Amino acid sequence: MAKINLASEEWCDLIFEGRNKGYGAYKMRMDAPKRHNLSLLIIVLLTAFFIAVPELIKLATPEQKEVMTEVTQLSKLDDAEVKDKKLNKVEPIAPPPPPLKSSVKFVAPVIKKDSEVRDEDEMKSQEQLQESKVTISIADVKGNDEEHGKDIAEIKQVVTQAPVEEVEEKPYTAVEQMPQFPGGESELLKYIFDKLRYPTISQENGVQGKVYIRFVVSKTGDVKDAQVMRSLDPYCDKEALRVIRSLPKWIPGKQNGVNVPVYYVVPITFKLQ
Structure with missing residues (x-):
């Protein structure tokens, strides 16, 4: 059996053979394939339009990123290994002794007649020697300062060693009473949240994650020596350091009841939403 095309003009003429073709049904039958094709094309175009409209609107509208800076809860990390630098001990140099006056040379006694002994050569008593402040020595000391020098009897203490400077105490990693931010941990998180600013270039590059900052709370409660322990990117690292370095004084930590560094x-999270 031959295949019949029901939309062909030959089939339409066969159907309306011997019938009135002027009242409209014949024309509608003849135009039906065109109408069907046009309707199908319109449906396809409308479907494609409605699918493409949201994408076109999205492309035409500049992308806006909602930025949310999240500060995570504090956590303890294993401290980075810090190698102690061996310092050579420098022996302090003792200051030079003060200049002295010449001492009186001891002279062996000579027996003479009383008439030959002058008053100034007579042996002085202990009281007279103390009043005159004369020092008896077995030898003369040469090169002394007679005008500005000190009497050896007036020197009560001789400094033999220069004072040693106090060595800075190494910070502890854990103590009996850990340092505390004024108001507690919640106030610390609020302070960081209020001060932290997400770097624009990091937002544009889609950078997000955590920066870990370690610092020292000194014996006086000052925050110092802040450094990045785990980096995210240079701009986020710099911003996190800026906020940590701006922290006010803390309540210092204690060990055996004494303030210690x-x-x-502190982990700080940068997150885009």
Whole structure:
């Protein structure tokens, strides 16, 4: 059986053979394939339009990123290995002794007649020697300062060693009473959240994650020696360091009831939403 095309003009003429073709049904039958094709084309175009409209609107509208800076809870990390630098002990140099006056040379006694002994050569009593402040020595000391020098009897203490400077105490990693931010941990998180600013270039590059900052709370409660322990990117690292270095004084940590410097670690999260 031959295949019949029901939309062909030959089939339409066969159907309307011997019938009135002027009242409209014949024309509608003849135009039906065109109408069907046009309707199908319109449906396809409308479908494609409605699918493309949201994408076109999205492309035409500049992308806006909602930025949310999240500060995570504090956590303890293993401290980075810090190698102690061996310092050579420098022996202090003792200051030179003060200039002295010449001492009186001891002269062996000579027996003479009383008439030959002058008053100034007579042996003085102990009281007279103390009043005159004369020092008896077995030898003369040459090169002394007679005008500005000191009497050896007036020197009560001789300094033999220069004072040693106090060595800075190494920070602790854990103590009996850890340092505390004024108001507690919640106030610390609020302070960081209020001060932290997400770097624009990091937002544009889609950078997000955590920066870990370690710093020292000194014996006086000052925050110092802040450094990045785990980096995210240079701009986020710099911003995190800026905020940590701006922290006010803390309540210092204590060991055996004495204020001591202590290491402290704070993780800061940068997150885009």
